[in-house]
Amino acid sequence: MWYLQNREELDKEISEFLNQRIEKIPKKINGLILPHAGYLFSGKIMGKAIRLIKNKRIKRAIILGPSHNVYLNGVVTSSKKQWKTPLGEINISESDFEKGEIEHEHSIDNQIPFLQKLKIKEILPLMVGEINNMEAMKIAEKISNIEGIYIFSTDLSHFFLYETAVEKDRRSIEIIEKLDVENFDKIDACGIYPLRILMYLCKIKNFKPHLIEYKNSGDITGEQANVVGYASFFF
Secondary structure (H helix, E strand, O other): OOOOOOHHHHHHHHHHHHOOOOOOOOOOOOEEEEOOOOHHHHHHHHHHHHHHHOOOOOOEEEEEEEOOOOOOEOEEEEOOOEEEEOOEEEEEOOOOOEEEOOOOOHHHHOOHHHHHHOOOOEEEEEEEOEOOHHHHHHHHHHHOOOOOEEEEEOOOOEEEOHHHHHHHHHHHHHHHHHOOHHHHHHOOOOOHHHHHHHHHHHHHHOOOOEEEEEEEHHHHHOOOOOEEEEEEEEO
């Protein structure tokens, strides 16, 4: 399980994740880049970022996450009208994206309880498969016209020694913050295709990503081998 399945326990845990001190909250937030590991590992990092959009009166979240279990070209949204978690159901926006069964994808599902907790009423979930630059640009142009908060879901490097992971992740973070398209392929992340869309969306909308927090699983468990990197950003 990626998160607690008991409604009351999950609600309490998310409240704790959201109740973290942040020194400065930006006035304008258009979107977030968030990790999607089990809450034990990345819940605090997710909560610290999502807290930035608390009380922002956001009606819709556009969630883009990578496909972990199904090989896919392009982008697929849910064929259902609602997405269910232990916190209840949330409406899925109508769109003309290709539709399929995507509720199994944890990169999307792990974001939703946090959004439900913030009383967001509607989501557009997009599971992103393999895409090239031209396809990423077209998707970015398409979603740039959809009103809502953008959520890009990705973890960073996987299964390196602690020091190697930190080095790789710092390089990825720098490329993301600078929107460095030329060095995009040097990013080490499982959400590489959603991030490709992010690059073009930010250029279209004149957004700029800013790091909120970085940690890896070694910081949480104390295990220094085979760590996974997690970072959150706002833009």
